[in-house]
Amino acid sequence: MKSVRPDLPPAHRAIRAMIAAIPRGRVANYGEIARRAGLPGRARLVGTVLREAPATLGLPWFRVLRADGRIAFPPGSKAFREQVRHLAGEGVLVRGGRVDLAVHGWERDVDHLLWGPPAPPARRRRERAKT
Secondary structure (H helix, E strand, C coil), X not given: CCCCCCCCCHHHHHHHHHHHCCCCCXXXXXXXXXXXXXXXXXXXXXXXXXXXXXXXXXXXXXXXXXCCCECCCCCCCHHHHHHHHHHHHCCCCEECCEECHHHHECCCCHHHHHHCCCCCCCCCHXXXXXX
């Protein structure tokens, strides 16, 4: 099957792949998407790719926010309301036009997940019985 846009730059393909990979109920910011796509510092390109992407791709555009968790559309606009509706449908709470990234953010620090401090060891039953 032939691609609709065979001339699509590799950077655009990488960005689309990262947006498509954002899990349901999670959000990411423009800069994060750019970094994950191997394009650090290209957050604005992420916005361009989203704007140019045909709706038929079904990209979860509504899961992409500003770095501070705010929705990029003007508050009260049709696009703003649509994004809030989509996010709410996935259980993502939007308060004052902002999403709490600590609660709903996509795992950003893979190094910490892989190499961070280990979880505390489980207590033994005997230790619990003594207390």
